[in-house]
Amino acid sequence: MDFLSPLIEISAAIDSARSTESLLKILARRTAEACGVERCSIFLWRDNRLVPAMAQFASGATAPNLWQAFAALEPCGLDDAPVLARALRERRVVLVQEPLEGGLFPPHWIETFDPGSLLVVPLLRRDRFVGVLVLDNRSGGAPITEAHVRLARAIGAQAALAIASARLEEETRNRLRETETLRTVGRVIGSTLDLQEVARRITREAARVVGADSAGIYVEDNRSLRPLAGYRIPREFLETLRTEAIVHPDTPRPGRFLGEPRKSLWSDDVRNDPAFGHEVFRRFPVQSIVVTPLQALDEWVGVLVCAWWTQRRRLAPGELRLIEGIATQAALAIINARLYAKADAMAVQRERMRMDSILHDTLSQTLFSVALRLGLFLHECRSAKLRPKLEAIKQDVALMMAQVRQLLAPGPTGDHGFSARIQGLVHEFRNLSGIPAEFTQHGDGGRLGPQVQEALQKTFEEGLAVVARQGHQGRVTILLELSTDEVQFELADDDGGAPAGVERLTEPPADWGFDRTVQRIKSLSGKIEFWNRPSGFRLRGTLPLP
The missing domain is CATH 3.30.565.10 (Histidine kinase-like ATPase, C-terminal domain)
Structure with a gap:
């Protein structure tokens, strides 16, 4: 099999990519085409889990239902897919002729995508795990053989380098964008010392940067979490969310229902996520949510909540980082506003x-x-x-x-x-x-x-x-x-x-x-x-x- 020509073509295609998404799309299609298989799927390694990133047919054909099913896959750990763990552990391409045998893949993957035979190609860059390529022919198609392995291994090395470089570049751009966003948010938040206005601006900016339907701030008040400000809260829930505390005063520690108070908690499927089993999340039909602690100078102020009511939303790592950065600024702004109000009251009293x-x-x-x-x-x-x-x-x-x-x-x-x-x-x-x-x-x-x-x-x-x-x-x-x-x-x-x-x-x-x-x-x-x-x-x- 001629290795050089496909590698040159893939390299030229990679160079033409203008974004990580377009790179992954070109890489998946050209890899499937070069290896002579029907389809190629790419999973990226993030936070010790494999996240579905791209899937393409060699022919360029579209299958909206299959793409939606692929995009909706939950990130999986290596324990959920033993064959992926094997490819990573052994650092080699794994050929699977019978995907149904041995519990190599999650059952719903097999049911949804119906693979006949497949190759799992680990993407490694300087001993760092970047992700995996999964090359497959659907059930009833031509079997994948050992002849595909060498080319797949060569393409995998090239793909790992391209993806790692693209992610590094994208990460740098995202960091710069996050820094600029935080500077802008900081200027907006810091333009007033009125506590209520500070909180209102924080919720507005937080919702804007992650595209949330609504945002709100709850602050600690007598061992409860009580609403301070909200942005674009649905009218039917406004009065309840405005007047009721999230946590009853008898709760030993505000925010206990959120788990570790220093850590953000989020879900793109609140209804079925046991981490959001608190009664408040059952009363309101939130589809996706992120709850971030407001903490600065070792002082826990409350929480910043961003919610999506109309559709599910999965946060990218950069977005979660951005929300946490805003939350830190928000905590400092709230602490400063409180100190200013206290100093103002003391001045009046003096x-x-x-x-x-x-x-x-x-x-x-x-x-x-x-x-x-x-x-x-x-x-x-x-x-x-x-x-x-x-x-x-x-x-x-x-x-x-x-x-x-x-x-x-x-x-x-x-x-x-x-x-x-x-x-x-x-x-x-x-x-x-x-x-x-x-x-x-x-x-x-x-x-x-x-x-x-x-x-x-x-x-x-x-x-x-x-x-x-x-x-x-x-x-x-x-x-x-x-x-x-x-x-x-x-x-x-x-x-x-x-x-x-x-x-x-x-x-x-x-x-x-x-x-x-x-x-x-x-x-x-x-x-x-x-x-x-x-x-x-x-x-x-x-x-x-x-």
């Missing part, structure tokens, strides 16, 4: 706290000033008609101060914020009364909790009001001493105060207005005492620290 602090301190000091002035007026007022009115106004001011403290958060609770408020209080008292006053603190005021700070501030306000009403001319000091487990506080006036000769008061006079102060300190498990210095007045006490 601004609110800042304004609350300003209003709290400003209004508190203003109302304290008003109350102090009213106290001075009441002290000097001799009009029986005017005093009740001033008392009523003073009560209203006190009520306003209480409401301000309830409605607005106090100023900063750290050492600087509290110290600044007390310093402001002393400054306001000094300006209004003309009485010298100073504040001294020893220890870290940042250890004072909000309730202790509030109690101390009110105590000092009320103490200063008493001093102002008495019209003292001495000097006022406020002192804070913080120890390991308590804070000692003191307000002292070195002029006037309690009756002469009284060193200590068990209870302050009613007109001093310290009833609430005493109750407040005791409610915090503290103590307060009132002392009379030989020429002045002092309140002193302690409050426990956490």
